[in-house]
Amino acid sequence: EDQVTQSPEALRLQEGESSSLNCSYTVSGLRGLFWYRQDPGKGPEFLFTLYSAGEEKEKERLKATLTKKESFLHITAPKPEDSATYLCAVRPSGGSNYKLTFGKGTLLTVNP
Amino acid sequence: SQTIHQWPATLVQPVGSPLSLECTVEGTSNPNLYWYRQAAGRGLQLLFYSVGIGQISSEVPQNLSASRPQDRQFILSSKKLLLSDSGFYLCAWRGIGNIQYFGAGTRLSVL
Numbered sequence: 001e002d003q004v005t006q007s008p009e010a011l012r013l014q015e016g017e018s019s020s021l022n023c024s025y026t027v028s029g030l031r032g033l034f035w036y037r038q039d040p041g042k043g044p045e046f047l048f049t050l051y052s053a054g055e056e057k058e059k060e061r062l063k064a065t066l067t068k069k070e071s072f073l074h075i076t077a078p079k080p081e082d083s084a085t086y087l088c089a090v091r092p093s094g095g096s097n098y099k100l101t102f103g104k105g106t107l108l109t110v111n112p
Numbered sequence: 113s114q115t116i117h118q119w120p121a122t123l124v125q126p127v128g129s130p131l132s133l134e135c136t137v138e139g140t141s142n143p144n145l146y147w148y149r150q151a152a153g154r155g156l157q158l159l160f161y162s163v164g165i166g167q168i169s170s171e172v173p174q175n176l177s178a179s180r181p182q183d184r185q186f187i188l189s190s191k192k193l194l195l196s197d198s199g200f201y202l203c204a205w206r207g208i209g210n211i212q213y214f215g216a217g218t219r220l221s222v223l
Contacts, residue, residue, distance in 0.1 A: 032209070034211065042216055043204075043217045049210075098161060100212060
């Protein structure tokens with residue numbers, strides 16, 4: 001069974017304090033790893049897709065990286081507006097490749 | 113560009129009442145559509161998946177059903193709501209690169 005574990009569950013940072021969120025996964029052949037941002041009471045918003053180990057994607061203060069077992073979302077010099085829940089999801093190969101398996105998310109709070 | 117609409121945004125229903133949540137997608141044809149439920153501390157749970165009109169796959173046995181009467185319309189229903197049906201319901205469509213794009217969600221409280 002495909003599994004996605006995100007850590008930590010919650011993270012508090014001071015503005016400007018860089019850190020990383022972790023997404024560990026177990027999947028029967030990875031066809032894609034997805035990062036989303038979700039603001040309270042809203043639907044998840046797509047950030048990145050990673051397909052193979054060693055791949056990196058960047059967007060403003062965010063950089064996502066991928067290894068064979070986990071992905072990291074690095075946040076450089078965060079601002080209060082980066083506060084949100086960050087979700088990780090994997091798409092497996094094989095018969096269930098139509099769906100994504102999501103982790104429970106990391107709630108990031110950035111204090112000014 | 114493609115957009116996805118969900119309504120209502122919030123809903124408070126008594127136990128035993130029926131439910132109908134609607135989702136529509138604009139700007140694309142024959143999209144793959146999904147219904148998820150997000151409960152506190154549990155992440156997104158896939159409920160139903162549809163590849164076309166009248167084609168519904170159920171992922172989890174439950175008190176809910178789904179229908180797709182039109183190409184870009186996806187409906188989540190229940191005949192009698194349970195307390196455990198409370199949660200945040202999200203509709204999504206699958207775009208290029210298998211990216212799923214989500215609606216704004218419906219917060220359902222069953223009392």
